[in-house]
Amino acid sequence: xxxxxxxxxxTVALGDGIGPEIMGATLRILEAAGARIAPQVIEIGxxxxxxxxxxxxxxxxxxxxxxxxVFLKAPITTPSGGGYKSLNVTVRKTLGLYANVxxxxxxxxxxxxxxxxMDVVIVRENExxxxxxxxxxxxxxxxxxxxxxxxxxxxxxxRYAFEYARSHGRRKVTCMVKDNIMKMTDGLFYKVFxxxxxxxxxxxxxxxxIDIGSARIATxxxxxxxxxxxxxxxxIISDIAAEITGSVGLAGSANIGEHVAMFEAIHGSxxxxxxxxxxxxxxxxxxxxxxxxxxxxxxxAQKIHNAWLRTIEDGIxxxxxxxxxxxxxxxxxxxxxxxxxxxxxxx
Amino acid sequence: xxxxxxxxxxTVALGDGIGPEIMGATLRILEAAGARIAPQVIEIGxxxxxxxxxxxxxxxxxxxxxxxxVFLKAPITTPSGGGYKSLNVTVRKTLGLYANVxxxxxxxxxxxxxxxxMDVVIVRENExxxxxxxxxxxxxxxxxxxxxxxxxxxxxxxRYAFEYARSHGRRKVTCMVKDNIMKMTDGLFYKVFxxxxxxxxxxxxxxxxIDIGSARIATxxxxxxxxxxxxxxxxIISDIAAEITGSVGLAGSANIGEHVAMFEAIHGSxxxxxxxxxxxxxxxxxxxxxxxxxxxxxxxAQKIHNAWLRTIEDGIxxxxxxxxxxxxxxxxxxxxxxxxxxxxxxx
Ligand SMILES: CC(C)[C@H](C(=O)O)[C@@H](O)C(=O)O
Ligand SMILES: CC(C)[C@H](C(=O)O)[C@@H](O)C(=O)O
Numbered sequence: 001x002x003x004x005x006x007x008x009x010x011t012v013a014l015g016d017g018i019g020p021e022i023m024g025a026t027l028r029i030l031e032a033a034g035a036r037i038a039p040q041v042i043e044i045g046x047x048x049x050x051x052x053x054x055x056x057x058x059x060x061x062x063x064x065x066x067x068x069x070v071f072l073k074a075p076i077t078t079p080s081g082g083g084y085k086s087l088n089v090t091v092r093k094t095l096g097l098y099a100n101v102x103x104x105x106x107x108x109x110x111x112x113x114x115x116x117x118m119d120v121v122i123v124r125e126n127e128x129x130x131x132x133x134x135x136x137x138x139x140x141x142x143x144x145x146x147x148x149x150x151x152x153x154x155x156x157x158x159r160y161a162f163e164y165a166r167s168h169g170r171r172k173v174t175c176m177v178k179d180n181i182m183k184m185t186d187g188l189f190y191k192v193f194x195x196x197x198x199x200x201x202x203x204x205x206x207x208x209x210i211d212i213g214s215a216r217i218a219t220x221x222x223x224x225x226x227x228x229x230x231x232x233x234x235x236i237i238s239d240i241a242a243e244i245t246g247s248v249g250l251a252g253s254a255n256i257g258e259h260v261a262m263f264e265a266i267h268g269s270x271x272x273x274x275x276x277x278x279x280x281x282x283x284x285x286x287x288x289x290x291x292x293x294x295x296x297x298x299x300x301a302q303k304i305h306n307a308w309l310r311t312i313e314d315g316i317x318x319x320x321x322x323x324x325x326x327x328x329x330x331x332x333x334x335x336x337x338x339x340x341x342x343x344x345x346x347x
Numbered sequence: 348x349x350x351x352x353x354x355x356x357x358t359v360a361l362g363d364g365i366g367p368e369i370m371g372a373t374l375r376i377l378e379a380a381g382a383r384i385a386p387q388v389i390e391i392g393x394x395x396x397x398x399x400x401x402x403x404x405x406x407x408x409x410x411x412x413x414x415x416x417v418f419l420k421a422p423i424t425t426p427s428g429g430g431y432k433s434l435n436v437t438v439r440k441t442l443g444l445y446a447n448v449x450x451x452x453x454x455x456x457x458x459x460x461x462x463x464x465m466d467v468v469i470v471r472e473n474e475x476x477x478x479x480x481x482x483x484x485x486x487x488x489x490x491x492x493x494x495x496x497x498x499x500x501x502x503x504x505x506r507y508a509f510e511y512a513r514s515h516g517r518r519k520v521t522c523m524v525k526d527n528i529m530k531m532t533d534g535l536f537y538k539v540f541x542x543x544x545x546x547x548x549x550x551x552x553x554x555x556x557i558d559i560g561s562a563r564i565a566t567x568x569x570x571x572x573x574x575x576x577x578x579x580x581x582x583i584i585s586d587i588a589a590e591i592t593g594s595v596g597l598a599g600s601a602n603i604g605e606h607v608a609m610f611e612a613i614h615g616s617x618x619x620x621x622x623x624x625x626x627x628x629x630x631x632x633x634x635x636x637x638x639x640x641x642x643x644x645x646x647x648a649q650k651i652h653n654a655w656l657r658t659i660e661d662g663i664x665x666x667x668x669x670x671x672x673x674x675x676x677x678x679x680x681x682x683x684x685x686x687x688x689x690x691x692x693x694x
Binding site: 078131136140142144145146147150151181185187188215218232 | 433436484487488489494495496497499527528531532534535558559561563564565579583586589590591595614615
């Protein structure tokens with residue numbers, strides 16, 4: 001019982017663009033809910049890049065991450081132009097965050113969406129594929145990027161997806177690949193899916209080619225349950241799945257590794273609306289809820305999730321949401337305040 | 348005038364799965380409309396593969412294609428398993444069909460779709476990217492596929508997109524890439540987009556990252572006009588765009604090269620419904636309409652397009668379409684018959 005009142009150190013990055021606003025709102029809700037966390041703020045992203053650190057992250061930040069092993073990260077911006085590597089990818093690869101888990105749920109009738117029964121979890125491979133970062137110039141006119149798929153990589157993510165399905169009472173795992181074209185790389189992914197799938201006879205299994213699979217997500221998301229897919233496809237379909245719930249601003253995600261886990265919104269830093277106080281903090285907040293479950297504060301996680309749902313159901317919405325049931329369009333802080341006021345209420 | 352009554356030789360492949368059914372329906376409509384074509388049927392696809400020809404296409408078929416330079420192709424199946432290369436890709440690459448043009452239009456209120464104002468043309472690069480077919484095994488556990496992007500390839504497709512926009516009275520070309528990750532390959536594509544775009548100040552220009560771009564197509568397709576994108580992204584977003592018009596069975600496409608052009612449906616061979624006489628021939632028919640324009644029989648093309656539209660508007664629909672205005676659900680042949688009966692009518 002002593003342990004359960006101790007604060008858990010958590011590394012926090014405020015991010016770029018709308019990052020600081022939505023992180024402020026999120027931390028405020030966590031605190032009001034009694035989350036037992038001790039945030040350690042690190043500097044990453046645009047400012048660090050532009051100070052001449054081309055990695056976008058200082059060595060001390062890595063130390064914090066290796067100590068706390070838990071990371072709550074707001075969206076960051078990688079400056080465009082030569083020499084800057086995506087920090088998102090660097091962090092995922094350096095910390096070995098192989099599974100990117102992205103639940104996309106519809107909140108109809110409270111948020112307008114044609115897809116009222118949707119409840120999909122996308123389990124995206126997070127280290128390999130075209131994201132391995134192996135890209136080079138052959139001649140002035142020819143550039144190449146390597147898509148890398150390994151058996152250990154496939155095994156880890158596919159087993160994760162099946163274990164996730166089983167432990168979350170889910171009934172089906174869909175594999176999405178383009179193995180009619182990429183017979184070796186995507187072929188391997190699907191082969192491993194079949195091999196590992198054989199160990200989970202209690203879970204339904206199917207394959208979609210990614211083209212028609214993406215199309216079916218866009219039109220019939222309710223027919224999917226858990227989806228496991230290589231990195232780039234997962235990037236694309238998770239934005240589709242989130243956006244059709246009503247807003248890409250509604251989805252949080254967990255990036256899981258053997259040692260460290262990172263939690264974030266699935267959307268970007270939205271520089272166009274930064275500083276205006278209108279951003280939706282829900283994606284990051286739901287990422288933080290996943291984090292609280294991860295650090296065994298599921299009771300607090302549930303309390304926040306309930307209050308958040310209640311806020312949405314009461315029609316208190318940020319400007320990105322369109323609902324017939326919207327009663328009040330609010331800014332980031334007001335939204336957070338509404339959630340805080342509903343802590344302890346049920347949806 | 349003599350020339351205009353001569354029949355134009357056209358290479359035709361009946362395809363696999365639903366291929367023969369929808370090609371039969373399409374040719375019947377073309378004939379009834381007075382299309383001046385002389386079909387030369389070639390054998391490609393499953394049967395050819397399984398007869399031991401691992402390319403899936405006989406040498407004589409290439410001769411026909413090089414002679415006629417016009418190809419109407421039903422969907423084909425590449426057998427799964429080792430050794431078989433995708434014939435679709437082989438044909439596109441061998442004939443240098445660099446531009447894959449895929450118009451996706453909504454037919455609301457006659458076909459149910461939430462997207463009643465949608466009229467998008469996807470111009471998909473058709474030879475490079477991960478489709479270049481360079482895939483190999485590094486070790487038993489590591490496989491690689493090469494994503495190839497070249498400056499000449501980018502220049503050809505991007506110029507094609509801008510010329511298409513200009514000659515079709517379109518106002519905007521959107522470039523979709525993932526250049527925040529693939530800075531060299533997708534970065535080159537976007538760089539060339541900006542360079543060539545500068546020559547078309549009359550056409551609006553914008554860039555989307557493919558993740559959120561795909562999501563926006565799924566939710567707000569009406570905000571797009573012409574989209575130009577590398578091969579794999581184009582594969583994915585054209586299925587999304589077609590499917591949200593009501594059915595992937597509604598879209599045809601043109602594959603354009605310097606010397607040869609190929610016309611097809613964008614969907615596959617749908618083995619699950621093959622032989623049942625229920626497939627929607629519209630995708631292939633609309634591909635054939637594009638072919639008739641290409642061979643300068645635009646009057647016949649218009650006549651068929653009008654009759655087809657009229658059929659759809661009269662509520663005569665194949666089973667894949669759902670419309671509040673559906674008056675009769677028909678099979679492939681009955682649908683073709685309905686179109687034939689409406690030749691000469693206006694929508
Ligand atoms: C910002 C970008 C590098 C990132 C990705 O491509 O993974 C983002 O789109 C995401 O999905 O988290
Ligand atoms: C069948 C397949 C090879 C093809 C592709 O990937 O290009 C198809 O999906 C298409 O879009 O025409």
